[in-house]
Amino acid sequence: MKQTLMGNDAIALGMIHSNIDMVSGYPGTPSSEILTNVQKLKAQLKLDLYAQWATNEKVGFEVAYAGAIAGRRAAATMKQVGLNVASDPLMSAAYIGNLGAFVLIVADDPGFHSSQTEQDSRVFAKFAKIPVLDPATPQDAYDFVSLAVDISEKFQTPTMLRPVMRVCHARQIVEVKENHEFNPKKGKFQREISRWAAVPRAGRLRQGYEMIDRINAIKEYNWEELIKPEFEACKGGKLLVLTSGTGYGFAKEALEDLGIKADIVKFKMPYPLPENKIREQFANYEHILVVEEPMACIEEQIMASNVHGRLDNTMNVIDELQKIYIQDALTKLGLYKGENLYPSIPFKDEIPARPPNLCPGCPHRDVYYSIMKVFKKKKSIYPSDIGCYTLAINQEAIDTVLCMGASVSMASGFSIADPEKYTVATIGDSTFFHGGIPPLINAVYQKHKFLLVILDNSVVAMTGRQKPPQRQNGEVDIVKIAEGCGAETYEYVYSNDLNDTISFFKKMKEKYENATGPIVAVVREFCVLDKEVVGQHIHGEFAKVIAEECVACDHCTTIYKCPPMGYNEEGKVEIDPFLCIGCGSCLNVVCPTEAFTVDEERSK
Ligand code: SF4
Numbered sequence: 001m002k003q004t005l006m007g008n009d010a011i012a013l014g015m016i017h018s019n020i021d022m023v024s025g026y027p028g029t030p031s032s033e034i035l036t037n038v039q040k041l042k043a044q045l046k047l048d049l050y051a052q053w054a055t056n057e058k059v060g061f062e063v064a065y066a067g068a069i070a071g072r073r074a075a076a077t078m079k080q081v082g083l084n085v086a087s088d089p090l091m092s093a094a095y096i097g098n099l100g101a102f103v104l105i106v107a108d109d110p111g112f113h114s115s116q117t118e119q120d121s122r123v124f125a126k127f128a129k130i131p132v133l134d135p136a137t138p139q140d141a142y143d144f145v146s147l148a149v150d151i152s153e154k155f156q157t158p159t160m161l162r163p164v165m166r167v168c169h170a171r172q173i174v175e176v177k178e179n180h181e182f183n184p185k186k187g188k189f190q191r192e193i194s195r196w197a198a199v200p201r202a203g204r205l206r207q208g209y210e211m212i213d214r215i216n217a218i219k220e221y222n223w224e225e226l227i228k229p230e231f232e233a234c235k236g237g238k239l240l241v242l243t244s245g246t247g248y249g250f251a252k253e254a255l256e257d258l259g260i261k262a263d264i265v266k267f268k269m270p271y272p273l274p275e276n277k278i279r280e281q282f283a284n285y286e287h288i289l290v291v292e293e294p295m296a297c298i299e300e301q302i303m304a305s306n307v308h309g310r311l312d313n314t315m316n317v318i319d320e321l322q323k324i325y326i327q328d329a330l331t332k333l334g335l336y337k338g339e340n341l342y343p344s345i346p347f348k349d350e351i352p353a354r355p356p357n358l359c360p361g362c363p364h365r366d367v368y369y370s371i372m373k374v375f376k377k378k379k380s381i382y383p384s385d386i387g388c389y390t391l392a393i394n395q396e397a398i399d400t401v402l403c404m405g406a407s408v409s410m411a412s413g414f415s416i417a418d419p420e421k422y423t424v425a426t427i428g429d430s431t432f433f434h435g436g437i438p439p440l441i442n443a444v445y446q447k448h449k450f451l452l453v454i455l456d457n458s459v460v461a462m463t464g465r466q467k468p469p470q471r472q473n474g475e476v477d478i479v480k481i482a483e484g485c486g487a488e489t490y491e492y493v494y495s496n497d498l499n500d501t502i503s504f505f506k507k508m509k510e511k512y513e514n515a516t517g518p519i520v521a522v523v524r525e526f527c528v529l530d531k532e533v534v535g536q537h538i539h540g541e542f543a544k545v546i547a548e549e550c551v552a553c554d555h556c557t558t559i560y561k562c563p564p565m566g567y568n569e570e571g572k573v574e575i576d577p578f579l580c581i582g583c584g585s586c587l588n589v590v591c592p593t594e595a596f597t598v599d600e601e602r603s604k
């Protein structure tokens with residue numbers, strides 16, 4: 001049966017069709033829709049399965065992996081930087097293995113379109129010594145889920161599926177199973193202390209040797225089942241292209257465009273590779289070009305004098321693949337001397353500047369505006385964190401962004417390094433649950449003095465508006481957690497009158513002056529894109545600017561920066577009625593000449 005599916009839809013359906021019934025993960029682009037789609041399929045098909053977001057990737061990994069130890073078919077989902085967080089259990093799980101199936105799905109982001117770093121999770125799989133599958137298309141993504149389940153069960157090892165953004169978010173007509181009957185395995189934990197808790201060195205050493213035997217057996221399987229049939233179709237000649245994932249499509253198209261004849265071998269499983277058997281094939285070719293992204297995973301395993309790729313600068317060393325990079329590589333190898341088929345054509349039209357910006361009516365804007373008004377830019381350091389509130393960088397209300405939870409630990413560091421300044425850290429609710437709690441405990445017991453503002457909009461807003469823990473049933477409370485960590489904690493319920501928010505932060509500044517450790521402000525907000533709650537908060541108070549009052553001081557457009565604010569031909573500020581959502585927040589404080597007023601016409 002054929003269905004038009006996005007890569008992440010295909011992975012979710014592949015999981016259901018492979019009878020995976022435990023899925024746990026943490027959102028992050030480009031992986032987020034995988035678990036969301038499993039949840040949708042669960043509801044649509046009324047399936048009895050576990051599909052839940054975890055507080056971070058490590059927790060998600062461990063929940064799912066326990067299921068696989070107990071014999072179930074389980075999967076954990078995350079993005080590439082999330083694997084850094086889950087790397088601790090991954091390294092141990094690679095030694096211990098599993099009874100059922102454990103599929104670790106990690107979506108990479110070559111070209112860092114929505115990530116801090118580029119990273120290649122195939123290299124992480126190689127580091128951990130677990131097999132990794134690299135889909136090239138949504139069809140592959142669907143098919144490779146069941147292949148990963150088979151490999152994981154056959155060899156009793158965690159198995160990684162590593163799609164990249166262009167697979168996760170591409171659409172394709174995919175051939176899928178028809179009339180699948182969902183029939184997951186029952187879990188039954190088998191007590192075996194020497195396997196599941198191999199603490200003494202002797203036990204771990206044995207597991208280490210078993211892991212090496214396992215990876216060697218998977219190499220053999222990779223050759224016999226997946227690679228040998230590909231080489232059997234090869235003819236030999238000037239060029240052999242070795243590739244995996246999206247590299248296959250780019251290489252195939254570029255060779256066709258440039259009219260170059262070459263054999264292409266696509267590795268479904270780029271680690272572990274039977275390197276010697278592959279090298280035996282090299283005698284039939286003058287050059288071997290490895291086309292892969294974003295790092296040299298295949299190339300490192302099969303190094304030889306006639307192998308070219310990222311390691312010898314024949315291919316691009318950073319950034320996602322483009323056909324021009326392949327053309328450049330072929331030119332360097334002397335295999336292409338023609339014209340540039342992929343010239344970049346300069347775009348002549350003027351593109352409107354669209355800096356990152358918080359949404360119209362977003363409460364974060366008022367909070368950042370108030371923090372800066374009270375604590376002052378020159379007198380303070382503003383560490384922040386990963387989430388939509390990072391967009392306040394446009395208000396210059398953020399000084400640092402590193403990784404999940406780092407705003408809190410960096411606030412500790414800044415408070416020690418530069419105690420003359422106020423340190424005001426900001427973090428979202430989901431990020432606080434993810435990585436903000438341990439550094440807060442650290443700051444409390446070591447008495448690091450800073451203000452931590454937890455922007456609680458009760459949603460994981462940047463990745464799909466999933467519900468975070470405090471919203472599920474009210475049993476988790478951020479204020480109690482911060483208090484439980486030992487921090488002096490205050491709560492503020494956001495009001496759209498900026499005077500109220502400024503007053504709250506003035507109070508926080510007074511507390512800061514007398515504090516001997518961190519103080520926490522939990523600001524209860526909402527998200528303007530959250531349809532379940534937005535109606536309770538936005539009451540249709542639209543704004544307009546009285547032209548005669550506007551002196552074009554730029555304060556509203558450079559410091560407050562709500563997207564509807566712009567200049568008209570007279571150089572006065574105007575509100576774009578199409579963008580204004582009627583939150584009324586700009587009506588007080590923002591304009592020194594009080595040029596903002598209620599647009600009675602629209603507010604009726
Ligand atoms: S803050 Fe007031 S006076 Fe200044 S540019 Fe904006 S509307 Fe005009």
Ligand code: SF4
Pocket residue numbers: 360361541542543562563564565575579580581582583584585586587
């Ligand atoms: S009322 Fe003011 S702050 Fe609210 S969305 Fe409109 S322009 Fe922005």
